[in-house]
Amino acid sequence: MEYAKVFIINISILTTLTYTAMLVHKYLLSQASGVLKYALSVLLAIGAGWLTMVYSFDVGPDIKFDLRFLPLIICTLVYSNPITLLVIGVGIGVARLTFGLQSAAWAGCLNMVLLGVLCVILNILLKKVDWSFWAKITVVILAVNLANCVNVALLGTIQIEMYVSQIVPAILPASILLSFFYMFMLSDFHLERRRVADVQIAHDSLQRQTEQLIATRKILEEKAHQLMLSSQYKSEFLANMSHELRTPLNSIIALSQFISDADKQEDGSETAEYAAIIHSSGQELLRLIDDILDLSKVEAGRMEILNEEVIISEITYVMEYSFRHIAEQKGLEFAIQEEPELPSLIHTDALRLQQILRNLLSNAFKFTAHGSVILRVWKPEPRDEGLSGEWVAFSVSDTGIGIPEKMQEPIFEAFQQADGSISRQYGGTGLGLSISRALTGLLGGRLKLSSTAGKGSTFTLYLPIR
Numbered sequence: 155m156e157y158a159k160v161f162i163i164n165i166s167i168l169t170t171l172t173y174t175a176m177l178v179h180k181y182l183l184s185q186a187s188g189v190l191k192y193a194l195s196v197l198l199a200i201g202a203g204w205l206t207m208v209y210s211f212d213v214g215p216d217i218k219f220d221l222r223f224l225p226l227i228i229c230t231l232v233y234s235n236p237i238t239l240l241v242i243g244v245g246i247g248v249a250r251l252t253f254g255l256q257s258a259a260w261a262g263c264l265n266m267v268l269l270g271v272l273c274v275i276l277n278i279l280l281k282k283v284d285w286s287f288w289a290k291i292t293v294v295i296l297a298v299n300l301a302n303c304v305n306v307a308l309l310g311t312i313q314i315e316m317y318v319s320q321i322v323p324a325i326l327p328a329s330i331l332l333s334f335f336y337m338f339m340l341s342d343f344h345l346e347r348r349r350v351a352d353v354q355i356a357h358d359s360l361q362r363q364t365e366q367l368i369a370t371r372k373i374l375e376e377k378a379h380q381l382m383l384s385s386q387y388k389s390e391f392l393a394n395m396s397h398e399l400r401t402p403l404n405s406i407i408a409l410s411q412f413i414s415d416a417d418k419q420e421d422g423s424e425t426a427e428y429a430a431i432i433h434s435s436g437q438e439l440l441r442l443i444d445d446i447l448d449l450s451k452v453e454a455g456r457m458e459i460l461n462e463e464v465i466i467s468e469i470t471y472v473m474e475y476s477f478r479h480i481a482e483q484k485g486l487e488f489a490i491q492e493e494p495e496l497p498s499l500i501h502t503d504a505l506r507l508q509q510i511l512r513n514l515l516s517n518a519f520k521f522t523a524h525g526s527v528i529l530r531v532w533k534p535e536p537r538d539e540g541l542s543g544e545w546v547a548f549s550v551s552d553t554g555i556g557i558p559e560k561m562q563e564p565i566f567e568a569f570q571q572a573d574g575s576i577s578r579q580y581g582g583t584g585l586g587l588s589i590s591r592a593l594t595g596l597l598g599g600r601l602k603l604s605s606t607a608g609k610g611s612t613f614t615l616y617l618p619i620r
Contacts, residue, residue, distance in 0.1 A: 164206045164221040165336050171202050172340060196242060199225040203246035203266070207253060219325060222246055222266065223302055224333060226273050228340065230294045231287070236274040243270015258311045265305040272301050287341070295333045299326060407436040445585040448509075452592040459596050464504040466496060466531060466546070473511055473529055480519050487526035495533055500546055500619045506593045507617070510601075511548060513586040514613045518552035525553025525610070534616065541600075544619040551612040557605040566591045566601075590615075 175198055203222040210220035229242055247266035251259050276297060280290045303322050307314050312321070410432040451457040470490050481488035511529070518527045530549040536542055557565060566587050594601040598618055605611035 162332070163209045164224070165332050167205055167209060168202055168221070168224060168336060169339065171198070171205065196238060196245070199229055199242045200245035200249060203242075204249035204252070207250060219321075221329065221332065222250070223269050223298055224336060226266075226269055227291075227294050227298050227333060228337070230273045230277050230298075231280070231290055233277070236277040239273040239277055240267075240270045243267055243273065246270075261306075261309040261311060264309055265302065268305055269298055269301060272297065291337055292334075295330060295337070299330050299333065302329075404440070406432065407440065410436060445589060448589050448593075452589070452596070457593075457596060459506065460503045461501055462504060463499050464502050464507065465499045466492070467498070469504070469507060469511070470529065470531060472508060473515060476512065477515050477519065477527075481527065484519065484523070486519065486522060486524075487528075489526065489528045491528060491530040491532075493530075493532040496531060496546065497533075497544075497619055500617060502597055502617055506597060510590045510593050510615055511550070513590045514550040514615070517586060517613075518550050518554065518611075522552040522554035522610070527552045541616065545616050546619055548615040548617070549612055550614075551610065553610040556607040556609050556611055557603070558607045559605075562603050562605060 175195075202225045206220040206222045206224070210222075223246075225246070226239065226243055229239055233239060243266050247263035247270075250262040250266065253259060273294070276294055280293070283290075303326055306312070307317050307322075310317065448457070470492060474488075474490055477488060515527065515529065528549075528551045530547075530551065532547050532549070534541065534545055534547045536545060591601050594615060594617075600616040602614045602616070603611065604614070
């Protein structure tokens with residue numbers, strides 16, 4: 155029973171010493187060099203063995219029983235250099251001599267040296283096998299405890315028969331059991347510290363990532379603000395530039411028209427033909443500038459929309475009057491269909507509505523060589539179109555070249571056309587549909603496209619009646 159008490163005291167001492175050593179390492183030696191930490195750990199193992207001897211059980215004069223070999227068991231699986239184990243064994247053996255230089259002390263010193271040699275061998279052998287931690291520690295605990303009993307029996311001053319029959323049955327099971335208990339407690343404590351360390355590492359990593367995300371977000375917000383300002387400045391510049399270009403261009407158009415009319419009245423000279431070319435080119439340039447001006451106004455938020463009563467029949471009459479001669483020149487059928495249940499008027503901006511329909515009809519006639527162009531005005535069912543309230547629809551259908559499905563969305567972007575070669579074959583800048591969609595949004599409506607390549611297209615403008 156006395157052996158068990160002493161061994162439990164030894165376990166308590168070793169546990170306290172281990173925890174104290176971890177605190178010292180954490181708060182005092184965390185920045186120390188590796189050599190210093192290594193040397194201090196070796197001294198700690200030797201000191202732990204010496205401290206167990208201070209609280210040992212005295213069987214007889216200078217005969218002590220304790221767990222001085224337990225630090226060796228721990229160090230066998232901790233240190234990669236096996237010579238360190240021999241140093242620890244010799245160190246604990248020398249520490250035994252501090253309690254006296256009797257024959258029992260020298261036997262205890264030799265015992266620890268031999269256990270150190272055994273741990274060196276075990277360290278080397280266990281590195282070569284792929285066993286679990288507990289399988290390795292079981293081998294070390296059993297081997298060291300059994301070797302300690304054999305050494306004491308052969309080298310000690312106690313009679314072998316008495317030691318084997320009376321002492322070994324008491325101390326060996328207790329020593330093995332307490333060795334396992336201490337290793338379990340130490341490994342569990344170590345695992346808990348590892349979990350806490352892993353949580354702290356994960357927390358620090360998450361904190362750094364959060365800070366990086368915040369910094370990246372600020373940079374992106376600044377870049378977005380700069381891009382917004384750049385786009386606004388560009389739009390304002392285009393709007394101002396378009397106004398500046400219109401003044402001299404209007405003068406060129408007016409004067410070329412005056413020259414053309416004057417020369418035609420006199421003799422029909424080539425000057426009149428040249429003036430007509432100047433006038434036509436000026437008109438084309440003016441239309442381009444008007445498109446750029448409208449687009450820049452929308453982007454800059456400077457487009458004004460008037461909400462007024464608009465008679466639908468007047469809109470269709472203007473479209474009929476504007477495009478009838480183009481249909482006759484190209485030999486195309488041009489029809490306007492108004493359904494009977496249409497309201498007589500809607501509330502919108504007449505000028506912008508006409509501009510959208512002109513763009514749609516101009517494209518329809520431009521890209522249609524044979525067949526027909528039809529403007530249909532009808533009242534859609536809100537439920538079928540995903541709308542709410544009362545709406546009116548203007549559909550422009552043609553039998554022209556059509557638009558491939560993959561290009562049906564890009565053509566609404568500024569300066570985009572279904573095919574790069576179209577601008578050379580048919581002319582145009584690709585601003586019409588972009589402006590039309592922007593104006594549709596300002597009017598609170600929707601612009602949809604349905605087309606099949608080679609079979610024509612249908613653009614439908616949905617506008618709320620109010």
